Amino acid sequence: MKQQTFPKNTWYVAAMAEEVVGSKPLGRKICGENIAFYRTADNQIAAILDFCPHRGAALSLGYVEDGLLVCGYHGLKMGADGKTQAMPLQRVKGFPCMKSYAVEERYGFIWVWPGDQSKADKSLIPHLEWAVNPEWAYGGGLYHIHCDYRLMIDNLMDLTHETYVHASSIGQKEIDESPVSTEVNGDKVITSRFMENIMPPPFWQAALRGNGLADDVPVDRWQICRFSPPSHVMIDVGVAHAGHGGYQADAKYKASSTVVDFITPETETSIWYFWGMARHFKPEDQALTDSIREGQGKIFAEDLEVLERQQENLLAFPDYDLLKLDIDAGGVQSRRIIERIIAEEITQQAVEVSEKPLQVITF
Structure with a gap:
């Protein structure tokens, strides 16, 4: 297993706010995670895995339309929650949900939590008085x-x-x-x-x-x-x-x-x-x-x-x-x-895995 070399359940600066504007998403790798950043219809920042579930294309090469991230390969439309919303002439209800990331725009920067989104706490973003x-x-x-x-x-x-x-x-x-x-x-x-x-x-x-x-x-x-x-x-x-x-x-x-x-x-x-x-x-x-x-x-x-x-x-x-x-x-x-x-993150991950209930398969 690859050794973990950086904390992931924490906030990092991913971009300057002006790097994500208009209908053009920004693709950036953070802590080994390929992430597509874009703005929704109400100009809020969103971040999802930069991977189209259809053919694996980079979603950041596409564009934003009506608040959805459109894959530039075959037109699949992705929501900020990582769920596929639409695709021309295709049924997409059963498409797998892609990973989404906790993200926050503050102090002129875009902050991202590359680890477990459920652990993200916006109060942990450091206060910048200046x-x-x-x-x-x-x-x-x-x-x-x-x-x-x-x-x-x-x-x-x-x-x-x-x-x-x-x-x-x-x-x-x-x-x-x-x-x-x-x-x-x-x-x-x-x-x-x-x-x-x-x-x-x-x-x-x-x-x-x-x-x-x-x-x-x-x-x-x-x-x-x-x-x-x-x-x-x-x-x-x-x-x-x-x-x-x-x-x-x-x-x-x-x-x-x-x-x-x-x-x-x-x-x-x-x-x-x-x-x-x-x-x-x-x-x-x-x-x-x-x-x-x-x-x-x-x-x-x-x-x-x-x-x-x-x-x-x-x-x-x-x-x-x-x-x-x-x-x-x-x-x-x-x-x-x-x-x-x-080390604390790795230990916590091991505990969470051990506490997951076993899935019983009957024949």
Whole structure:
């Protein structure tokens, strides 16, 4: 049996809301599940298995008509509940029901629960204050990356690599010269790094200017990475003019943001990476939002080749025992939480199977 490598009874970001519009469905693989997303007649989001029960065609290659998903192969019409509703000149009442998925549109994203739909609880979707508070601005994007989703979590929970991978934008030698602290609080992991009285790198110089602050003076800088299952990482980052309290400084002395990272497994070795930055200063400045998004997009693009080549190496050397240093603690602790959640899911599945009544067949 194939080993389970990601939690499935949980909420993942499957798409940005603007990716599913009009009569065109979106096909996307999430946690190994081929899913067709589309909008019903009342513009609600729906998600069903991307598989036509007639000949196995991908339903996402079809179109939406009168709130039904029409297969682009022979015209079969599927409802949001996975039941076939109609097909030209055919009787469809006995067609098997396809799997449907719990799905929710919230905060500008489409969230999906790839596991047991009966266990889906919408209250478990994390609250995103920056998405509903007008004092914040957000800009982001999406990358498809060929790597294990846990490699991206490792990358984000240890920002030491910034000195080397992002040397021209956010990297500086003071990052890997500053100690990192890691703490675990239930299912959450937090890694923190604070740097005092340093010069800001190019990206943060631009952010200071964008907030009307001097960019050529020493600053205090912080990086606080927060992992939460199944694979979300939010990072509080920023700089403040030195001597004014650093992370706790008054807003008039600093430029700070939250780096948003939703990492959604596609397969064991590929991900959908939804990235962005939520800014708590000058939210009305759309030009600044666009500029930050462009700069951040280039920064994250620098990680792509590193992660994909890393994945290739790990597949080529599956028995190599990777070294673990103190800077890796955030990723290691995050993986332990993921492993525990997967183990709990597997145990629960076994219990549910054992509790099913035996079917008695008489002859």
